[in-house]
Amino acid sequence: MSDKSKKLNTEAYKGVRDFFPADMAVEKSIFSIWRSVAEKYGYEEYGASVLEPAELYRAKSGEEMVNEQTYTFIDRGDREVTLRPEMTPTVARMVAAKKRELTFPLRWYSIPNLFRYEQPQRGRVREHWQLNVDIFGVNSINAEIELISIAYDIMRAYGLKDTDFEIRINNRKLMNYITRDVFGLDEATAQKVSKLIDKKDKMKPDDFTVALMDIIKPTIQDAAKFESVFDSFLTVLNSKNFEEFTSHLPQTKEEHVGLKEVRETIAGLEKLGITNVRFDQTLMRGFDYYTGVVFEVFDLNPANRRSVFGGGRYDDLLALFGNEKVSGVGFGAGDVIARDIMETYKTLPATSAPADIAICVVGEQNIAYSLDVAQGLRAKSTRVSVDLSGKKLGDQIGNADKRGILKVICIGDEEVKTGKLRVKDLKSGNEEDIDTGSL
RNA sequence: GUGGCUAUGGUGUAAUGGUUAGCACUCGGCUCUGUGAAAGCCGCAGUAUGGGUUCGAAUCCCAUUAGUCACCCCA
Numbered sequence: 001m002s003d004k005s006k007k008l009n010t011e012a013y014k015g016v017r018d019f020f021p022a023d024m025a026v027e028k029s030i031f032s033i034w035r036s037v038a039e040k041y042g043y044e045e046y047g048a049s050v051l052e053p054a055e056l057y058r059a060k061s062g063e064e065m066v067n068e069q070t071y072t073f074i075d076r077g078d079r080e081v082t083l084r085p086e087m088t089p090t091v092a093r094m095v096a097a098k099k100r101e102l103t104f105p106l107r108w109y110s111i112p113n114l115f116r117y118e119q120p121q122r123g124r125v126r127e128h129w130q131l132n133v134d135i136f137g138v139n140s141i142n143a144e145i146e147l148i149s150i151a152y153d154i155m156r157a158y159g160l161k162d163t164d165f166e167i168r169i170n171n172r173k174l175m176n177y178i179t180r181d182v183f184g185l186d187e188a189t190a191q192k193v194s195k196l197i198d199k200k201d202k203m204k205p206d207d208f209t210v211a212l213m214d215i216i217k218p219t220i221q222d223a224a225k226f227e228s229v230f231d232s233f234l235t236v237l238n239s240k241n242f243e244e245f246t247s248h249l250p251q252t253k254e255e256h257v258g259l260k261e262v263r264e265t266i267a268g269l270e271k272l273g274i275t276n277v278r279f280d281q282t283l284m285r286g287f288d289y290y291t292g293v294v295f296e297v298f299d300l301n302p303a304n305r306r307s308v309f310g311g312g313r314y315d316d317l318l319a320l321f322g323n324e325k326v327s328g329v330g331f332g333a334g335d336v337i338a339r340d341i342m343e344t345y346k347t348l349p350a351t352s353a354p355a356d357i358a359i360c361v362v363g364e365q366n367i368a369y370s371l372d373v374a375q376g377l378r379a380k381s382t383r384v385s386v387d388l389s390g391k392k393l394g395d396q397i398g399n400a401d402k403r404g405i406l407k408v409i410c411i412g413d414e415e416v417k418t419g420k421l422r423v424k425d426l427k428s429g430n431e432e433d434i435d436t437g438s439l
Numbered sequence: 440g441u442g443g444c445u446a447u448g449g450u451g452u453a454a455u456g457g458u459u460a461g462c463a464c465u466c467g468g469c470u471c472u473g474u475g476a477a478a479g480c481c482g483c484a485g486u487a488u489g490g491g492u493u494c495g496a497a498u499c500c501c502a503u504u505a506g507u508c509a510c511c512c513c514a
Contacts, residue, residue, distance in 0.1 A: 011505070068440075069512065086514040116514065119440075121507060130514090286513050310514090332514080362473055397475040412473060426475070
């Protein structure tokens with residue numbers, strides 16, 4: 001008698017995915033796009049364990065992030081362990097460990113699975129795979145240009161046209177300059193403002209204005225001064241393009257380095273034929289470790305209003321490990337959004353059959369012979385699946401067809417005796433003699 | 440973590456608190472034991488889980504689990 005309460009649930013753990021063969025085929029095609037583009041640019045693949053000591057993330061992300069957003073537990077040896085929520089600290093650790101024996105610039109990529117303890121919803125899961133591409137040891141914005149053009153090539157490989165997506169860039173140096181130097185906000189206020197700017201696109205303009213006022217007002221006593229600071233700040237933030245934005249900044253003899261970097265990055269990409277790049281002064285990115293250019297790639301289709309890629313320059317990260325500075329620029333691209341995009345644009349490759357030829361066996365006594373024939377074919381790199389079901393021949397052929405296998409060879413007493421085999425093409429129905437001697 | 444919405448065979452769906460929970464696809468078997476795709480017949484399989492209200496619950500209520508949306512957070 002069956003006890004319902006004792007049955008195990010077939011569902012995957014909350015927020016993680018099973019990859020059945022059809023899903024895995026999609027996943028593999030995404031990975032293969034990632035790999036081929038990264039390798040075309042001369043990047044080498046590396047890997048690491050999903051387990052990291054919790055302090056690796058504490059150092060940079062703070063208690064709250066580690067406690068509430070990660071899978072963290074105590075192992076049997078009383079060590080605090082975290083399932084990696086991102087790859088950058090790991091790669092920084094690896095690079096720092098071997099810094100003296102590595103040849104810079106270093107071009108590395110990886111496709112790690114990452115974990116975060118969050119409320120799952122569409123496009124947001126607890127375990128996902130992410131392409132991470134990083135270049136270390138290049139101080140010029142040529143690194144940014146290279147990374148962004150990799151991201152661009154991947155978008156094209158997903159099957160999108162230039163007009164389907166947009167690359168948005170900003171520069172941390174610029175925002176720091178504006179909030180601190182130009183408008184004189186203190187560190188804490190600047191921080192709050194940054195967080196707010198990050199959400200600007202999601203808010204109604206009026207709500208944003210009010211929220212911004214609430215943050216800035218308490219820090220400026222003089223009402224008249226506040227009025228003028230606030231208005232010009234708002235004007236800067238609402239600039240429609242790079243030229244307008246620049247014109248609102250105080251003119252000095254030398255162009256600010258942040259502006260220069262953005263200008264040169266856009267120009268550099270343009271020379272490579274990448275023209276769908278847009279300056280966006282509201283682009284912030286959550287990470288504290290970014291120090292220069294930051295960028296994101298967006299699908300313009302309203303179905304996928306999330307960033308497809310995100311990255312930037314982090315020049316100080318390796319200092320955490322006591323090393324002298326090594327500059328880094330990197331980005332991440334998730335598999336979930338990649339899948340959504342390729343579904344939206346219907347660019348997913350057709351699923352391929354699990355084998356090139358199916359061998360249908362009539363009579364159990366002929367299986368040994370069939371296996372031998374299969375080995376001969378496999379030696380020539382043909383993918384062969386031998387039907388071991390013992391079903392009727394018609395069913396075996398039907399099954400091969402259902403799996404998308406295009407050709408079958410039927411083997412029974414007759415074939416074993418004469419050694420003459422015929423290949424049947426399931427599309428045309430034609431049969432063709434093949435020479436077993438050549439197998 | 441907070442709030443809203445949702446949950447019926449493997450899949451998609453139907454059923455004013457009142458028959459044996461219906462249909463399609465899929466799957467298995469057969470018509471048809473050495474040649475598939477068609478057609479027909481037969482069959483397997485379900486009210487997410489645990490409670491409650493009621494003479495009676497897929498239907499109403501509560502909790503749990505999961506999905507989804509918004510918030511939080513965004514790596």
